[in-house]
Amino acid sequence: MNAFWIILTGTLVAICGGLLGAFLLLRKMSMVGDAISHAVLPGIVIAYLLSGSREVLPMLVGAAAFGVFATVVIEALYRKARLQSDAAIGITFTGLFALGIVLISLFAGQVDLDLDCVLFGEIAYVPIDVWITPGGINMGPRAVWVTGGLLVLVLAMIGIGYKGLLLTTFNPEHAASIGISVAFWHYLLMSAVSVTTVVSFESVGAILVVAFLIVPPATAYLLTNKLKPMLALTVLFGLGAAVGGYYLASWIDGSIAGAMSVVAGVFFTAALVAKHKR
């Protein structure tokens, strides 16, 4: 049963990350996703410090605030300070991530987070942390409910906003000319990425969530040119990475999140090889 919960959590995170990551990839913003996943760390730590608990809501607010803050800083460095975009991204996320780590080290006694958790999460502990209703009913692991809720939100956003996302991704000028706000969809996507990072944070860690944001969409993109098949393949590779990663990790007794990103990378490499042969 533990294996089931861990794989389910991994899969849910992989699907959320992958679906958003597909749009990031098509917008040539994959590394902005990477930057956001690092930059939300101080937001999470500050939320812990202020709320004194692992409540989801303050963490979401803190992380979304810092995620959007990071994109604003990157934009400002690029447009106002005229710094080239790769350096703008690099400086911003390392600075904010460093701030997060320093805060964790400074308040080690008050923040129930350690550096290992930041890097590769605690997905192995998912089955232990169960949600028990006030009536005393065991609802199963809390993380499954949280990531499941996130998936519903992400699916709703993509389902309802499909047209807006699609147009602002592929043809922002046309979208703007027919009155669709490019900035709105940009910041909505960035907020969604920030929120996904936080929710995934406890299971796969702030860094390895990048593996789910970037690798399955990149693999799918290698194999198809159409958006809907690409999204479907992304989900499939995410699922494969979660299942394969769990068994790889238990086989060599290592980090489950690390193994999941390795399996995602193996799919990616296989797709490259298949492309190369043809």
Next chain:
Amino acid sequence: MSSFFSFSDPNVQMVTLGVMLLGAGAAIVGCFTFVRKRALVGDAIAHAVLPGICLSFMITGQKHPLWLLAGAVVTGWLSLLFMDYITHRTKLKADAAIGAVLSLFFGLGILLLTAIQHSGSAQQAGLDKFLFGKAASLTQQDVIVFGLTTLLVLLVVFTFFKSFKLLAFDRDFAHAIGLPVRLLEFVLSTITVLSVATGIQAVGVVLMAALLITPAAAARFWTDSMQRMTGLAAGFGIVAGFFGAFVSYTAPSMPTGPWIVLLLSAIAVISVLLAPRRGILARWLLQAENSRKMLAENILKSFFSLSAKKEAISEADILEARPFSVTGLGRGLRRLQRRGLVQQSAPRTWQLTETGQIESRRVVRLHRLWELYLSHKLGLPADHVHNSAEAMEHLLTPEVEQHLLEELEYPVLDPHDSAIPYDIKTDAP
């Protein structure tokens, strides 16, 4: 703390010197990474050295710095080749290639690291220091190996500085004048991987990108010369390295990397905001000064056209002639008054002084000269030249004005048949 600053402990001297050297080396190599717009490639390489370090430990069973360095260089190079292959041979763009390679290698590194930790090997303790860096845990052997490697890197950079510079700024030109471009790229990539593999001793793999790129980006705001930029970045790297060693000794429980990166980020923020000329504040001040100048000159033009009918001009007249904002007009008039170009003859009523008249004629003359130049020399229709002249009148220097006058042979009328105002004293034909 005092034991750190007295440097009485030879080990403190060694480590401090070593870490400062690492900081300088990474910053200098990072300048080329920055100029070649490969900041995020540096990030990926940094993450990709982790599996190399772990594999090296698994094969040799020990933490000898030379073997760890070898492993790091191997996987660092592999990641670079992998990224190049993906960007050149597939439709994936550079950023996706970087992200995919970064997550694959780093995931593998984490998997191997945790597997080693769970294996219960007594030797493994300290491998996780590579994640966030910890200068104080460096042994003398480490400092020697990494210090010498950094010296080698610096030696290569100084020897090939000019070639690297050419390569970074204009690869095609470097190729055309017969430089061995591919060999140079190989050398440059190798020293990048080497300085990443050594730099992680100070800041760790996760934040290594900052040690490469942040000093370079900060230095860029202070100078346009590659030499000076490299020197300045090295200085920032040295300061950061010293600070890192200091933190490591005074707060042994802290990972040093994040502190070093925070210091570098602070230097970058200061540079971005305050650097002369390129800094945001300097550019903002320049813009404000320019718009004040434009405002003043536009008010003078209004005086010029209104003065044709009467000498004393009320603020209402000016606002009617040209849509200034009321507060803007007030500020502009006070500024002109301070410069002695206008004087107040009655409440809210002004007139030009003698110098003000000369100055107003100068602005109008530039406007009309430029209109004439556009319509006569460039053949633009007379009704299309006004907007361009509205901008150029604020920019034309006395030298350009002289050229225009000679080119147009001291014209009398502009394209709209208005007289071009001259000052007898200064520019009589």
